[in-house]
Amino acid sequence: MTITAPKGFRAHGVAAGLKSAAGALDVAVVVNDGPDATAAGVFTANRVKAAPVLWSEQVVRGGVVRAVVLNSGGANACTGPLGFQDTHATAEHTAALVSEHSPRLLIGASEVAVCSTGLIGERLPMDKLLSGVRAAVKGLARDGGAAAARAIMTTDTRPKSTVVDGGGWRVGGMAKGAGMLAPGLATMLCVLTTDAVAGTETLDAALREATRLTFDRVDSDGCMSTNDTVLLLASGASGIEPTPEELAEAVTAACRDLCDQLVDDAEGATKKVAIEVTGAATDDDAVEVGRSVARNNLVKTALFGNDPNWGRILAAVGTTAAAFEPDQLDVAVNGVWVCRAGGAAEDRSKVDLTGRDVTVKVELHAGTAAATIWTNDLSHGYVHENSAYST
Amino acid sequence: MTITAPKGFRAHGVAAGLKSAAGALDVAVVVNDGPDATAAGVFTANRVKAAPVLWSEQVVRGGVVRAVVLNSGGANACTGPLGFQDTHATAEHTAALVSEHSPRLLIGASEVAVCSTGLIGERLPMDKLLSGVRAAVKGLARDGGAAAARAIMTTDTRPKSTVVDGGGWRVGGMAKGAGMLAPGLATMLCVLTTDAVAGTETLDAALREATRLTFDRVDSDGCMSTNDTVLLLASGASGIEPTPEELAEAVTAACRDLCDQLVDDAEGATKKVAIEVTGAATDDDAVEVGRSVARNNLVKTALFGNDPNWGRILAAVGTTAAAFEPDQLDVAVNGVWVCRAGGAAEDRSKVDLTGRDVTVKVELHAGTAAATIWTNDLSHGYVHENSAYST
Structure with a gap:
């Protein structure tokens, strides 16, 4: 209907x-x-x-x-x-x-x-x-x-x-x-x-x-x-x-x-990814951080490779103007807090990325605002579809 | 030495x-x-x-x-x-x-x-x-x-x-x-x-x-x-x-x-791409436009596929705040002006993208400033190297 x-x-x-x-x-x-x-x-x-x-x-x-x-x-x-x-x-x-x-x-x-x-x-x-x-x-x-x-x-x-x-x-x-x-x-x-x-x-x-x-x-x-x-x-x-x-x-x-x-159903994607940003000073900050992570090709290719590469996530957060201190950032991938206070925390080998759904949590410790950005991984399928689309 | x-x-x-x-x-x-x-x-x-x-x-x-x-x-x-x-x-x-x-x-x-x-x-x-x-x-x-x-x-x-x-x-x-x-x-x-x-x-x-x-x-x-x-x-x-x-x-x-x-020598790249922006109102405008095109994954995958997809280039230019009128934009790919005044111009089949070097020219018709941004295509090699890098 x-x-x-x-x-x-x-x-x-x-x-x-x-x-x-x-x-x-x-x-x-x-x-x-x-x-x-x-x-x-x-x-x-x-x-x-x-x-x-x-x-x-x-x-x-x-x-x-x-x-x-x-x-x-x-x-x-x-x-x-x-x-x-x-x-x-x-x-x-x-x-x-x-x-x-x-x-x-x-x-x-x-x-x-x-x-x-x-x-x-x-x-x-x-x-x-x-x-x-x-x-x-x-x-x-x-x-x-x-x-x-x-x-x-x-x-x-x-x-x-x-x-x-x-x-x-x-x-x-x-x-x-x-x-x-x-x-x-x-x-x-x-x-x-x-x-x-x-x-x-x-x-x-x-x-x-x-x-x-x-x-x-x-x-x-x-x-x-x-x-x-x-x-x-x-x-x-x-x-x-x-x-x-x-x-x-x-x-x-x-x-x-x-x-x-x-x-x-995004082109060529193998993952459906939610970037959940919490502890932001403002909604705009939360959206800016989430978008920066969502757009980062190194984060996206890592997720395609089932790699909980939190360093790339921190590097993406670091390019924003949002309020946060680098040594206070926490990051979880599918529930495992691989990064606490800007450094390594739980064992990254605990992260299970074999499924299609991925949740990345970024806690900024700068306030109470939050936002979720939805994105995908960057896969061979994406490159293939978009290099062949018009021809 | x-x-x-x-x-x-x-x-x-x-x-x-x-x-x-x-x-x-x-x-x-x-x-x-x-x-x-x-x-x-x-x-x-x-x-x-x-x-x-x-x-x-x-x-x-x-x-x-x-x-x-x-x-x-x-x-x-x-x-x-x-x-x-x-x-x-x-x-x-x-x-x-x-x-x-x-x-x-x-x-x-x-x-x-x-x-x-x-x-x-x-x-x-x-x-x-x-x-x-x-x-x-x-x-x-x-x-x-x-x-x-x-x-x-x-x-x-x-x-x-x-x-x-x-x-x-x-x-x-x-x-x-x-x-x-x-x-x-x-x-x-x-x-x-x-x-x-x-x-x-x-x-x-x-x-x-x-x-x-x-x-x-x-x-x-x-x-x-x-x-x-x-x-x-x-x-x-x-x-x-x-x-x-x-x-x-x-x-x-x-x-x-x-x-x-x-x-x-960029990771996995098959093309070395110069985005030359001319006719900009300011240097900053030229850099912003060049960077927007250089970062656009759809432009990058098109170049990987040897596809002179000028529509994607225009769409990338359109996301910037630079001074220009959409119906005055000209775009050339490897010397062929495939887009004039915001629309189709020379036959895109004339563009030879088989080589490694690619030049994209974007003329904004808004001034005399210019800038070149150097970038690469987005290839299967990039996805492969970056999804396998840490493991």
Whole structure:
């Protein structure tokens, strides 16, 4: 059910030939049948933004989002004014087709968000894309979420979906993203839906709180995409208006579940790693330290090699501006405190790194703030996938 | 000749059993016989500093450096107060032995700099190290530079040495470093010698100018070490006092040559990559953009795969705060301008990436400042070496 679990949404995904693999789904459409059509969005912090990001930022600013059209097989990034025209045309086409096939909906292009993912720097094959949109709109269904989730996959090995029950109302979500998972946002496309009743400001606050604690704290490979988009659409179809706190909690839970699935399926990764920083003077310090460890290629390769190399972890912490004293740092790997007070402590041979899940704890002894950053190891698989991706 | 090319220096390198490989050189001593013993030093910006860094910073602050003792096979980092005592004892031991074996030199521990490199977090086997120092001091010779350069190698596949002729005076140098090459400093140990006559302030200015333009602009894998040290020792034995500019130029040339050798021998690398940023508003902008591209794992894996993936380069530029407009960026890979004005330009199939040397040019169109950052690709070899290093 995924994004179609909440009432008021239809979706579908089809194969339009944008991906080279025959029959691979690559175009999805999500429609909000209302009664409401409030929305919020968060977009990549990269200054080189893809055309669909520039477009969808405007759509979300308008406050009403009635449909989202998504494609894999091409990012439509670094494609200049013509690429932007392609995005605009896709939104126009989607608006016209949805209006045509939905008796009670008359929507304009400015109410259609667009998301694209795939290779940067190439124009989209618009004939294939627009044909795909037509097929997707014709197939829109109350149980179409699963097909939509599959159509946005790139190097993902499996679709990512979630449903959170708020008690009479729900939050549903789908996401894609397997590489280029990095801060401000973890690189991906994500559509969240809810049948709760919520105004634009409430949705915006809930989404920002949720992404700050989830997608912004996933840092698979330190690379930030041009296309990151997280959209939250509310239909109000449940007739229930949760408190802002209830809504934020449910949206955060949905995002957290999707993040977990993204990190678990990151390109070539053999480990899912949580960097838990505690004892920080501030949240920002905790995030800075966690991110520095998560991005350190020597830490990441050590974890790939099942090596609890706490010296590399300390070296990564040492590059930050966070408050701490080097001779007070404690580090645990999978529960074994291999470093205390900046030096060797428990026997590193006690650390069992044979499993897929790894927890690295860094205690700064500088305060009470904490944060967890999710990341992966750096493996031969990562190098292989990313050196062969475009060819 | 390397560091013993300038007059007034003796050196030697011996096998003390710190490295597991039988007969591998791992302890070196360099002595400045004067008449002068002025010196300057630059050290890692990492806040987690190894004991020898903390020690040598004090020695250099004293203004007189008569000897340097270096070891591979152990970094003596994150070893606490006992590790610092080990460094102190090594300096004491070296000072006593050099004084004993050099009739005209009577030196104290506070005039002996110490450098260590290897694994973090383990104490050094002091018995082996001190025996090694004794053997190295006994073997000190005017032609001992080559042995010293070999004794500081870790995962380096070859020693790195240089000599720059100033006209009657020289600058010699040796360096080691094959991974953890990162900014502020490129991770390594480097000892530079000169027989020029130069005061401490002149040496310090020359070394800072040189490292700013060379070691600080090498970023092999984005990781900063706990042990980085660059020392410049002047004997004055040539009797010639160059101008500060002449000295800075020669020291910069020596550092540049050593950097080139370091990047050429980086762990597992198959490419030596120059990121040349032009048209920047400021030097800092140029360095920030160059470093962002150099550190981007997706760019690095693409280069490993001989893929001129300019979209990933633009995405890396877009994460910086440098002055530029996304739709004005130009990118060339090995001379082919694959991106103009933020979009596709020349055919990417024209780019020949089969060779070892790669040049990426990024033109920001925001000013006249420029900088080059040297880096490497991200290869299976890097993952292999760094996942297997400590085990």
